[in-house]
Amino acid sequence: MNMIKRLSPRPGLRVLVTAGASGIGAAIARGFLEAEAKVLICDIDDGALQCFARHHPEVAVVKADISDEAQVDALLEKTARKLGGLDVLINNAGIAGPTGAIDELSVEDIRRTLDIDLMGQFLVVRRAAPLLRASEAGSIINVSSVAGRLGYALRTPYSAAKWGIVGLTQSLAKEMGPDGVRVNAILPGVVRGARIESVIRDRAAASGVAYEEMEAQYLSNISLRRMVEPEDVAAMALFLASPGGANISGQAISVCGNVENI
Numbered sequence: 001m002n003m004i005k006r007l008s009p010r011p012g013l014r015v016l017v018t019a020g021a022s023g024i025g026a027a028i029a030r031g032f033l034e035a036e037a038k039v040l041i042c043d044i045d046d047g048a049l050q051c052f053a054r055h056h057p058e059v060a061v062v063k064a065d066i067s068d069e070a071q072v073d074a075l076l077e078k079t080a081r082k083l084g085g086l087d088v089l090i091n092n093a094g095i096a097g098p099t100g101a102i103d104e105l106s107v108e109d110i111r112r113t114l115d116i117d118l119m120g121q122f123l124v125v126r127r128a129a130p131l132l133r134a135s136e137a138g139s140i141i142n143v144s145s146v147a148g149r150l151g152y153a154l155r156t157p158y159s160a161a162k163w164g165i166v167g168l169t170q171s172l173a174k175e176m177g178p179d180g181v182r183v184n185a186i187l188p189g190v191v192r193g194a195r196i197e198s199v200i201r202d203r204a205a206a207s208g209v210a211y212e213e214m215e216a217q218y219l220s221n222i223s224l225r226r227m228v229e230p231e232d233v234a235a236m237a238l239f240l241a242s243p244g245g246a247n248i249s250g251q252a253i254s255v256c257g258n259v260e261n262i
């Protein structure tokens, strides 16, 4: 196989992207569609799903909340039926969770963040596992965060969930490796988009500084002094799913411009 083919996912790969209707998930879904994969995206937001499908009529869409066990079970059944199996799971869905001092966070907010950001990935992967074991190119790519390596002041539920995803990844890589399934995590840094704008806005308000000042603080903690583009994360996902990634498993790979602190 020549090197360029080695660096591209093979056409026809069957890919599920959770929360694929916008943000990072949408960039990953678009990347796999460009690589001629068969892609199914799920999302909780039906309007966003329909909008994505209007621009990409070849995609399959399923409305699902990945924190709801029954909806996840139905999602994986539909995935198996619509794609005829599954080769690559992009376990991407997650929310930012609350910002605040630990003693000011409500139990409800903490539980909701862990339910979506960590438990949701468990729910998806436990139903995807049999399909991936049956694949000849089974690969799980869990989307964590640099907050899953560095810790994140005032965002402890999110950070704890993202550390949990790294543990899920490394344990599953050991469990599923002998079945030929590779399991890796991508840890994005500060990714350009609506989510980071709202996080910066919240933190600026909590610290009593202007938005621009908080944004400059974020950039000053990144060696490359720039935000990550959703397509930078998509490129790593495509590489991990390609033959070039065939010997990479159990890794937590940062795509962050070398963030020193968040």
Ligand code: NAD
Pocket (backbone or CB within 6 Å): 018, 019, 020, 021, 022, 023, 024, 025, 042, 043, 044, 045, 048, 064, 065, 066, 067, 092, 093, 094, 095, 096, 116, 143, 144, 145, 146, 187, 188, 189, 190, 191, 192, 193, 194, 195, 196
């Ligand atoms: P986003 O906030 O832009 O949301 C993407 C999609 O998730 C939306 O379409 C939304 O409808 C969907 N969604 C939300 N809750 C859902 C649920 N319960 N079930 C199904 N879909 C749901 O997200 P993003 O910024 O693209 O982030 C994607 C992933 O990357 C998340 O896991 C996030 O934690 C991680 N991440 C993001 C950043 C960043 O700076 N944006 C940094 C590090 C890690």
